[in-house]
Amino acid sequence: MVLELHVWGPAFGLPSIDPECIAAVAYAKLTLREGSWVVVASHDVSKSPNTDFPALRNGPTWVAGFKPIVQYLQRHSASEHNPDEHLTERERSDTTAFASFLRTNALPLLDLNLYTSAANYYQATAPAFTALLPWHLNYTIPPARREAARARTQHLGLSSLDIDTVDDSPTEDSFSAGKKNAGIKDDQGPAPYRQSLLPFARKKGLRNLLSQPEYAARFKLDALANDCLIPLDTLLGDDEEKELLLHSPHPTTLDCLVLGYLSLMLYPDLPSSWLADTIKSRFPRLAQYTARMRDLTIGSEDAKASDLMALNDLRGSPELIAKGRKELGLVLPWALASQPSIAGTAGSIVWSIATKLPLVNRALVPDPIIPQPGKTPYVPNDTLLTSLTAFAGAVAAGVLGAAYFVQQNPNPGDVIFRNENAAAPRFGGFGDFGDAGSAMAALGNQLDMEAQWHREVELQRQRSNQTSDVEVNVGVSAQEGKGGVGLKGETHVP
Template identity: 35%
Template sequence: MLELHVWGPAFSLPSIDAQCLATIAYFTLAVPKDAWVLVASSDPSVSPTNELPAVKNGSTWVSRFGNIVDYLRQYSGGEWDLDADLGELDRADNIAFSSFITARAQPLIDLSLYVTSQNYRYQTSPAYAAILTWPNQWIIPPKLHTAAKARTDHLGLSSLDLEAIEDQRNREHSAAVAAGHIPRNFIQRPRDTVSSLLGKTSQQNQFKVEALTAEIFEPLEEMLTRDNKQKSQGYFLAHDTPSSLDALAVGYLSVALIPDLKHPWLHDAMRSKAPVLTAYITRLRTKCFGDNPITPSLALSPSPNTPTALPWRAPERPSLPKIGTTILNTVADATPIWKDFRTNARIKSMAESKDSGLSEQESKTLSEFAKQSRSDLVLSIATVGAGVIALVGYMMSVGLFARNAEKMEAEEDQEDYEINANQTADFLSGLGV
């Protein structure tokens, strides 16, 4: 029995993560329902690669959508291969459009769920709180938030993060007040509301968002309707047979289309720019995940008396050692030197993993990089340690020299005192005193 471990449900979808949704879709399309179970573990540490989605088969773990698809193909002897009947041209399209969807859709999802501050505060963060256990519900969402902002920083849409804008403005205002650049009678100013900030940034974001959404939705819409042949009842590469591309598309684009967010700019862009694509994702989502909305309670505590479209199995409850390990890892990742050692260890582990998806040369290069980084880190620590020892030795030697000098000075003073005392006694004796 294969175990598919994923991030838990959110927004009525079986997972909050696009890659997890794509993997679930592939399993429902390719693998018999009695051959696998779906576990909303929502804990990347269950996998040796510290990633979700991850498939467990006995002692074997495989993570990431592409690696899992390859493993299922090999494990089943080609029986669970959705791409088995693709021709050479379709295989090329499959690879190209799969890379295209992953590269273009993930930044938009990051912007929609994490960078758009109101969506993150009122929908994304509470969604994670519903599927995570303590203390992960306080640790993981900020990490994902920070990572998403870093991945999308190059797009120049940080103005979607209204809270960050307001915080920056407050810091700049406080600095100006402290420096005396603002007269005291102007210090008190009304605080901008979220609505007013959104109005000021909407025009700045509009053209960039329009371009980014058009770059992904229009080519996919054209692919579904190419050659002037309506394919809204078929799939990307065939009329009656889904492929891994369809599973990947429904995973990523469901996260773009389905969530009912406070600022649904991504949802609205998809519906307006790609109506055929929207209908296709809606239909395929129902085929893969079922008609009924999926709630966290359904996934975390499935009942045998409640029929479901997916083979849910309850995740294991975290033990006290597991909670302790989580807290320790969080402290370690917040400690600079310890964090660097752990990062190098993860890079080396990924480079040496058979499921990394890297070529032999890439694995070798990454492994050498991790080894060299570790050596540089050890050398840096040794250099700093030697400097500290030298400083302490110098301070001790200076202190010892000072003490010796004081001792010698005290001895000289004592000798002078004794000489003076003797001379005084001799003088008084000569006077007959």
């Protein structure tokens, strides 16, 4: 049976937007026989044991996480060789230590670079997810991953990155601004804006550079980058003949894992590329190593989400799929992602809603915190999971049904707001003359409101006079009746 490696889809010219997914693809490409495995760009994490990717499927068996996948593949018959079998005991210890080191030091750097930084998230990371996910999951998965990244980096004290960049467009010089405020006509206009001569790439000047949140916290960012990159650079060494991290003729598991993190630091085209600039300028050997490892494993193909969508349209034999991959220039064995049914989409929406509820979230999503030794982790039973999921689905269906019923069957006393003017076509008007026309229209509306108010006051006064006339006439008639003169009361209506 063909092994299926489920990953978050491609982004930034890489096989995945997740570092461990890239590492898993690199390891599989390095060790598995051709034709024995495929890569599936997926988004349904409900089948994964840890509700995240990468996840390896072998029939009914699912394995999640980079390290468990490596351990599983080392025992599988599809594996041609074990890349770590020739390592010494010290090198095996280094592999274990650096794997933990990367999750502790490299992952926060990626969190800050791709998620916490508002400029990079809204202009690069979020659009990358938009190309990968169905429309309804864009409201849940990217924000959830960003919140998780914020939580992992909260202790670093770099929340200043989570703001929008400052607009540094050219402004008037002080002399021209003073003349304008004094009412003096400036024939020459403001002084021409001159591009800064400082070598800050795309930035327009020193003020823009220093006003950006990345540079306001640059000392902390440099310290974090040094803590992560200096040990890797030291492990790589200064020997020009040493092309890999360890003394091995071919890439090892550690090389695949390091590739996953360094490639996401180097290759994404981000508005604020402080991390990539740091690696290229201060750690050039790591940049060269990353490019070399990329060529040895995942290749330099620029896989796009649109290519995978085109591949999904080729429903047919494996030969047809292979031909489609070749025509699209895909080197990795990308396979068709299963198309979700209507029931599956509805279940995904219910799952997204259920995981946002406090109590249900604890039951459905595994606790990422490692329990203390001797303390049994909380694992809910299947009955509780089924009951809570059914309850969440019933609540969601009930709310939607009630909202639809109320909309279709309003009560007579309900207040319904309708914008009748929005449906009516408008022809001409002051609004066609720009801001000045809008101001004239607002003045006209104000005059209309004042005229309406005067009409209502006049109408109220007339009604008061009418009531007074009726009372006077009736009173006169009553007095005349007492005097023996039978006069008929009249009502005078003005």
